[in-house]
Amino acid sequence: MPTASRSFPVSLFGVLDLDFVRGEFPALETDWALMDNAGGTAPCRQVIELMRAHMERVPVQLGASYGLSVEAREAVEAGRRAAARLVGSEADEIVLGASSTVLVQQLASVLRASWDTGDEVVVTNLDHEANIGPWRRLEETGIVVREWRFRDETLTLHEDDLEPLLSERTRLVAFTHCSNVVGSIVDVAALAARARAAGALTCVDGVAFAPHRRVDVRALGVDFYLASLYKVFGPHLGLMFGRRELLREAKSPNHFFVSEESVPTKFEPGNVNYELAASLVGILDYLQALGAHHGLGEELDLGACFARIDEHEEELVRPLLLFLDEHPRARRIASAAPAGTERVPTVSFTVDGMRSSELPPLLDERRLAVRYGHFYAYRLVRDLGLLDRDGVVRVSLAHYNSPREVERLIEALDEVL
Numbered sequence: 578m579p580t581a582s583r584s585f586p587v588s589l590f591g592v593l594d595l596d597f598v599r600g601e602f603p604a605l606e607t608d609w610a611l612m613d614n615a616g617g618t619a620p621c622r623q624v625i626e627l628m629r630a631h632m633e634r635v636p637v638q639l640g641a642s643y644g645l646s647v648e649a650r651e652a653v654e655a656g657r658r659a660a661a662r663l664v665g666s667e668a669d670e671i672v673l674g675a676s677s678t679v680l681v682q683q684l685a686s687v688l689r690a691s692w693d694t695g696d697e698v699v700v701t702n703l704d705h706e707a708n709i710g711p712w713r714r715l716e717e718t719g720i721v722v723r724e725w726r727f728r729d730e731t732l733t734l735h736e737d738d739l740e741p742l743l744s745e746r747t748r749l750v751a752f753t754h755c756s757n758v759v760g761s762i763v764d765v766a767a768l769a770a771r772a773r774a775a776g777a778l779t780c781v782d783g784v785a786f787a788p789h790r791r792v793d794v795r796a797l798g799v800d801f802y803l804a805s806l807y808k809v810f811g812p813h814l815g816l817m818f819g820r821r822e823l824l825r826e827a828k829s830p831n832h833f834f835v836s837e838e839s840v841p842t843k844f845e846p847g848n849v850n851y852e853l854a855a856s857l858v859g860i861l862d863y864l865q866a867l868g869a870h871h872g873l874g875e876e877l878d879l880g881a882c883f884a885r886i887d888e889h890e891e892e893l894v895r896p897l898l899l900f901l902d903e904h905p906r907a908r909r910i911a912s913a914a915p916a917g918t919e920r921v922p923t924v925s926f927t928v929d930g931m932r933s934s935e936l937p938p939l940l941d942e943r944r945l946a947v948r949y950g951h952f953y954a955y956r957l958v959r960d961l962g963l964l965d966r967d968g969v970v971r972v973s974l975a976h977y978n979s980p981r982e983v984e985r986l987i988e989a990l991d992e993v994l
């Protein structure tokens with residue numbers, strides 16, 4: 578349920594009232610500073626409560642005539658509507674699944690059925706492997722795979738580099754909305770328009786973007802879009818938006834007797850996890866409460882909420898970027914862009930004379946949850962030549978992090994580097 582709250586002018590507490598925000602996340606009642614949020618965010622209280630309520634009150638199978646089953650079905654469908662609202666689509670365009678990885682694997686095999694040998698797909702070397710591997714694997718079935726490489730200077734994707742990869746046989750371009758390692762945001766609308774003009778579909782990985790900015794799949798003009806809800810303050814579920822007509826046309830991976838018309842059910846073999854799906858409403862409830870508390874209106878306005886989140890995150894990340902840029906041993910692996918439209922508060926770096934695996938344990942002692950590795954963006958880290966350094970150290974902030982936590986991190990880095 579939406580939380581009734583007083584609204585305060587911004588000036589009383591800065592951009593976000595962090596006492597309010599952090600109070601909505603039970604897991605933040607700890608002395609650990611959670612800075613591995615691109616790996617997964619804490620779930621908000623509203624999500625936890627709805628999940629619990631579902632398991633306690635309506636733990637029954639959907640699709641029966643009895644009242645409890647009807648109630649359970651409505652709760653799951655409300656979750657799907659919430660997921661749809663989160664990305665700006667209709668509910669029947671949302672497929673829920675165990676993870677984004679699994680949803681892309683399913684999509685690739687479903688779409689392959691309508692493609693011919695010699696048809697082409699474009700993948701990047703910037704993405705998380707979830708949106709590369711399933712497409713690349715189609716090579717074994719006669720699909721031609723082309724690689725769209727990020728530019729070293731900007732660590733992002735450029736339209737000019739896509740152009741020569743497109744042909745009349747390109748069936749799909751798979752690319753990320755935002756890097757989960759370097760935080761750079763890709764201009765999806767422009768790139769999707771270019772792919773569309775070439776007659777290709779687009780599959781965009783929004784997993785690293787969705788926790789930080791408003792997603793609007795219509796404005797982006799994409800065909801398929803992924804988000805992982807456990808990184809958006811929710812439960813361990815993946816979401817795939819698919820344009821309605823594409824979902825209808827695609828061959829069902831479900832049992833033979835499940836109708837081709839039953840969208841999105843035909844893409845959810847074995848059903849969705851009911852309690853997790855039902856809890857998705859809690860993400861919107863939380864954002865509604867956040868908006869109401871900050872004077873952004875009693876009605877949920879996702880654009881306004883995420884604009885406020887963005888503003889806070891930008892302030893949060895700035896001192897860290899400055900510190901890294903000024904420290905003689907730290908090498909920031911990121912575009913030069915400060916924040917705003919070009920990056921989210923996910924910052925990766927290496928340290929001269931140190932393997933990336935050596936730093937996080939030193940921060941553990943200070944209760945700073947930071948991580949090293951390639952974060953499944955294996956090709957990115959490999960092509961940056963950093964695999965033999967144990968990858969990068971990644972600090973990924975969320976809007977519930979406080980300036981004091983970032984200060985603690987900077988103090989710690991100052992001490993140990």
Ligand SMILES: Cc1ncc(COP(=O)(O)O)c(C=O)c1O
Nearest residue numbers: 676677678705707757784785805
């Ligand atoms: C950018 C990005 N894409 C995809 C994934 C995979 O998400 P899931 O765990 O839901 O499969 C991740 C997970 O870390 C990610 O960061």
